[in-house]
Amino acid sequence: MSARRHPSEERLLAFAAGTLSVPEAVVVATHLALRPETRAWAELGEAVGGAMLDDLAPSGLEPDALDGVMARLDDASDIAPPVPRTADPSLPAPLRGFALGPWRWLGPGVHVRDVLGPRDGDCRVILLRIAPGQSAPRHTHGGVELTCVIEGAYATEDGVFSRGDFEEADPNVTHQPRVVSSAPCLCVAALDGQIVLPGRLGRLLAPFVKL
Amino acid sequence: MTSSARAYDGLLSRVAQTRDRAAFAELFEHYAPRVKTLLMRSGSTPSAAEELAQEAMLLVWRKAHMFDPARASAAAWIFTIARNLRIDNLRRGSSTLYELDPTFGMEEPQQPDAILCGAEDAQRIRAAMRTLNPEQALAIEMAFFQEQTHAQISQTLGVPLGTIKARIRFGMMKLRAFIERDAGASA
Numbered sequence: 111m112s113a114r115r116h117p118s119e120e121r122l123l124a125f126a127a128g129t130l131s132v133p134e135a136v137v138v139a140t141h142l143a144l145r146p147e148t149r150a151w152a153e154l155g156e157a158v159g160g161a162m163l164d165d166l167a168p169s170g171l172e173p174d175a176l177d178g179v180m181a182r183l184d185d186a187s188d189i190a191p192p193v194p195r196t197a198d199p200s201l202p203a204p205l206r207g208f209a210l211g212p213w214r215w216l217g218p219g220v221h222v223r224d225v226l227g228p229r230d231g232d233c234r235v236i237l238l239r240i241a242p243g244q245s246a247p248r249h250t251h252g253g254v255e256l257t258c259v260i261e262g263a264y265a266t267e268d269g270v271f272s273r274g275d276f277e278e279a280d281p282n283v284t285h286q287p288r289v290v291s292s293a294p295c296l297c298v299a300a301l302d303g304q305i306v307l308p309g310r311l312g313r314l315l316a317p318f319v320k321l
Numbered sequence: 322m323t324s325s326a327r328a329y330d331g332l333l334s335r336v337a338q339t340r341d342r343a344a345f346a347e348l349f350e351h352y353a354p355r356v357k358t359l360l361m362r363s364g365s366t367p368s369a370a371e372e373l374a375q376e377a378m379l380l381v382w383r384k385a386h387m388f389d390p391a392r393a394s395a396a397a398w399i400f401t402i403a404r405n406l407r408i409d410n411l412r413r414g415s416s417t418l419y420e421l422d423p424t425f426g427m428e429e430p431q432q433p434d435a436i437l438c439g440a441e442d443a444q445r446i447r448a449a450m451r452t453l454n455p456e457q458a459l460a461i462e463m464a465f466f467q468e469q470t471h472a473q474i475s476q477t478l479g480v481p482l483g484t485i486k487a488r489i490r491f492g493m494m495k496l497r498a499f500i501e502r503d504a505g506a507s508a
Contacts, residue, residue: 118486118490119489119490119493120464120471120485120486120489120490120493122493123461123464123489123493124470124471125467126402127404127464128405128408129465129469129470132418134413134414135418136418138420139419142345144443150497151493151497153392153393153397154391154493154496154497154500155493156393156400156401157393157394157397157441157443157446158446158450158461158465158496159397159400159401159404159465160392160394160395160396160397160398160399160400160443160446161396161397161446162400162465162466163352163355163356163396163399163445164355164396164443165357166355166358166359166362167355167358168354168355168357168358169354169355169357169358169361169367169370170354171353171354171357171375172376172392173352174348175371175374176346176350176353178375179349179353179375179378179379180342180345180346182379183342183379183382202495203420204417204418204420207417207418209329209408216332227446228415231466264382294499304430310482312434312454
């Protein structure tokens, strides 16, 4: 079975509705930045949100609400300064608003760094860089894992994933992506819980490798 | 509803082009009370919803130049303003993730096939939504208005998670197919 390369329609609707957790939204937004053709789904969700907004019953406002807002129209003193964008400018726009942790060695040809900020319980965002021909440590998934390829390409049992491709890991599948591009493969991933490395090596590494 | 929905698009364009205060006041009268309802249904207290609804309308005034009537209805655009404000209120700064909205700095130029023709037309969206079966419509509505994850919707309705996801997925596909067919027919 060939896997799809974009987020599911229900995940895109949750993104449009604003109910997706921030770590998941980071990976979905990265995909949308790199794959404009998927944006139509998010825009459809926003259009649905607009139609629903139009049809909602109005709630009464304070009597002076309109006057108060009209009086503030020309007052720019409370405009929030833009969020500083200090991170790596070579990254897709949705990732530039976050600070990044240092690269850490995770295994031969495999490095990982934290995207600091987006967190939801145990769920967080990392960048993963894997050298050509190398595999990520073989692992099963403690929770949902969403991945979007930023550079390069990797292959799994489901086929090849390249720039912009989005993968939703199946928690029942043991996974070992292998980099098939000639340049290193850079991915952004949202992880929920710890990645479980199976087997003896996993038990051996578990105390040291905190992914 | 059709003509009035179009009228709101026109009002917002006038705000954008000529800073028309009377047009803004009309938009405010329609949308501010509905944005307040939206925020209350998403879990805000009435007083927080009131404050955020007023802030949202202030942002409508300030960002009106970014509104593109060829891409979104006024309703959809104001919905995104309210959504981003609510997200930032809960998780500060995270609405920057939505800045790939077509009106913001784009990663890559917009491609014609990325535009869902007809989605900017509030009447078409409404007609499309009438083709959903009640379960699909409810699942989609709950995904919007109750700040609920799909797992929570599944619990509330006592229906398996996979069923909720399938209802949303097939509902979305139905909406898109209807809008594309409808846009094609009237082109």
